[in-house]
Amino acid sequence: MKGTIFTILCCVCAVLPIAAQTAAPEGMALIPEGKFWMGRVYAYDLYSVDVVARDRYDDVPANNVYLDAFYIDKYEVTNADYAKFVEATHARAPWHWPGGKIPNGEERFPVYNVNWSEATDYCKWVGKRLPTEAEWDKANRGGVDRATFAWGDDKFDNSEPQMLAVGPDPKHNPKPVPAALNRNGAMAIGSFPPNGYGIYDMVGSVTEWTSDWFDPDYYRFMPKVNPKGPETGKYRSVRGSNWANSAAGTSGSEKLRNYFRNFADPEARSITLGFRCAK
Amino acid sequence: MRRLIIASLITFFITSEVQAKNSSPQTPPQTTPDKPRSALDPERLVEEWMKRLNALDSWHLTVDGKEEGIEDVVNSMMELYAPDVLAEVPPHDEDQSGSVMLRGSMLLRKWVEKIARTQVRLNYIRVAQTMKEFNGVQPLFTTPLPWGGVGISFQIIGAWSMREDRLNKRFMAPGAVFLQFGEDGKIQRLRLYLTEITRVVAG
Numbered sequence: 001m002k003g004t005i006f007t008i009l010c011c012v013c014a015v016l017p018i019a020a021q022t023a024a025p026e027g028m029a030l031i032p033e034g035k036f037w038m039g040r041v042y043a044y045d046l047y048s049v050d051v052v053a054r055d056r057y058d059d060v061p062a063n064n065v066y067l068d069a070f071y072i073d074k075y076e077v078t079n080a081d082y083a084k085f086v087e088a089t090h091a092r093a094p095w096h097w098p099g100g101k102i103p104n105g106e107e108r109f110p111v112y113n114v115n116w117s118e119a120t121d122y123c124k125w126v127g128k129r130l131p132t133e134a135e136w137d138k139a140n141r142g143g144v145d146r147a148t149f150a151w152g153d154d155k156f157d158n159s160e161p162q163m164l165a166v167g168p169d170p171k172h173n174p175k176p177v178p179a180a181l182n183r184n185g186a187m188a189i190g191s192f193p194p195n196g197y198g199i200y201d202m203v204g205s206v207t208e209w210t211s212d213w214f215d216p217d218y219y220r221f222m223p224k225v226n227p228k229g230p231e232t233g234k235y236r237s238v239r240g241s242n243w244a245n246s247a248a249g250t251s252g253s254e255k256l257r258n259y260f261r262n263f264a265d266p267e268a269r270s271i272t273l274g275f276r277c278a279k
Numbered sequence: 280m281r282r283l284i285i286a287s288l289i290t291f292f293i294t295s296e297v298q299a300k301n302s303s304p305q306t307p308p309q310t311t312p313d314k315p316r317s318a319l320d321p322e323r324l325v326e327e328w329m330k331r332l333n334a335l336d337s338w339h340l341t342v343d344g345k346e347e348g349i350e351d352v353v354n355s356m357m358e359l360y361a362p363d364v365l366a367e368v369p370p371h372d373e374d375q376s377g378s379v380m381l382r383g384s385m386l387l388r389k390w391v392e393k394i395a396r397t398q399v400r401l402n403y404i405r406v407a408q409t410m411k412e413f414n415g416v417q418p419l420f421t422t423p424l425p426w427g428g429v430g431i432s433f434q435i436i437g438a439w440s441m442r443e444d445r446l447n448k449r450f451m452a453p454g455a456v457f458l459q460f461g462e463d464g465k466i467q468r469l470r471l472y473l474t475e476i477t478r479v480v481a482g
Contacts, residue, residue: 037376064373
């Protein structure tokens with residue numbers, strides 16, 4: 001009997017740390033450690049053979065990058081979340097909030113019109129941080145490596161002015177599922193089905209701040225282990241497409257691609273720019 | 280009599296005209312004037328580029344671990360390029376995929392430094408060809424550029440070892456080089472393609 005109890009205790013002790021390691025904080029998803037291909041892995045698409053004129057080669061070459069495990073918010077930070085921060089720290093409310101209060105019925109909408117510093121401060125306040133560009137990139141891919149879109153390489157019907165969302169399980173059902181797009185602004189969080197890591201709205205509602213400076217030439221010589229971006233810069237890296245991006249046409253679909261990069265002035269407050277935090 | 284004199288005069292006139300035409304120095308057919316030939320010597324330019332590329336490992340670490348001579352070999356290579364050079368080079372290792380576009384000599388310098396720091400036993404050679412009675416010719420394909428300068432391309436075979444393990448990590452690859460030189464002899468465009476990079480296994 002004594003032996004049985006001892007054995008059970010040993011098992012519990014062995015399992016507890018593993019359980020603690022894998023249990024993600026509430027509202028966050030665990031992104032496992034390991035390598036992934038960051039950047040455009042397709043050397044010869046329309047752009048690189050000059051069929052379509054392009055002045056930016058910021059997404060090549062692709063690099064096989066190793067990241068430690070990390071957590072990232074499943075949803076973008078909402079107006080309701082940000083209102084608590086504003087109240088507690090007397091930070092500046094987004095300018096479009098009437099009287100400093102959340103617009104009616106938009107509690108679960110992603111917060112926007114916050115600049116990079118405000119986003120950084122919010123993440124610190126909740127004990128987190130902004131994700132690096134590499135972390136955002138890996139999280140966005142949902143475990144589908146070296147693919148054009150978060151749901152795989154499948155093309156989509158861009159004849160309709162609609163944004164795209166992935167199926168409920170992109171690993172097993174890689175067909176993109178069109179979702180109606182509110183083209184007048186951001187949508188409530190969770191408007192699009194989750195990707196393979198269980199993360200919502202990486203492609204769709206608002207573009208998101210990352211902690212990195214932006215350098216269009218960064219991928220040429222980037223570190224291959226836990227890259228944290230250039231040491232300095234003028235703009236910050238922002239990732240993900242937003243409600244104002246059309247999915248139609250080559251340039252529209254380009255913004256939905258996993259490797260699409262963009263940048264913004266860190267002081268900018270934009271109706272298309274929000275964020276989520278990592279840990 | 281009068282008619283005879285007139286006929287003789289006409290004949291004399293025509294004959295002397297024809298003679299005058301035939302005796303005048305021959306002028307070449309009218310063409311657009313030739314552009315001044317470029318003073319650039321493609322053979323010499325390529326030879327210099329290859330020499331300085333292969334010399335990138337010609338530096339050493341001192342006993343106290345200091346890099347000695349690396350600046351010189353890198354500077355020597357960079358002297359060949361224009362400040363606004365545009366280069367497309369192969370990925371640097373197996374953890375990179377796709378061509379690497381480098382704009383400006385600052386970025387290109389980083390690439391050159393990376394080769395110098397990580398590769399040794401560099402041996403890039405021009406591919407030789409034998410045809411008919413011509414033996415071991417290394418063809419250069421050249422063309423004058425409309426904006427001045429010369430475009431040169433040629434086939435190469437590259438071989439290099441990794442500094443970290445020079446005995447066991449040796450690679451080789453066939454490839455091609457496309458260079459555009461300005462009138463000043465500086466490289467304005469470089470495209471270096473290496474295909475089928477193969478690890479060389481010592482026999």
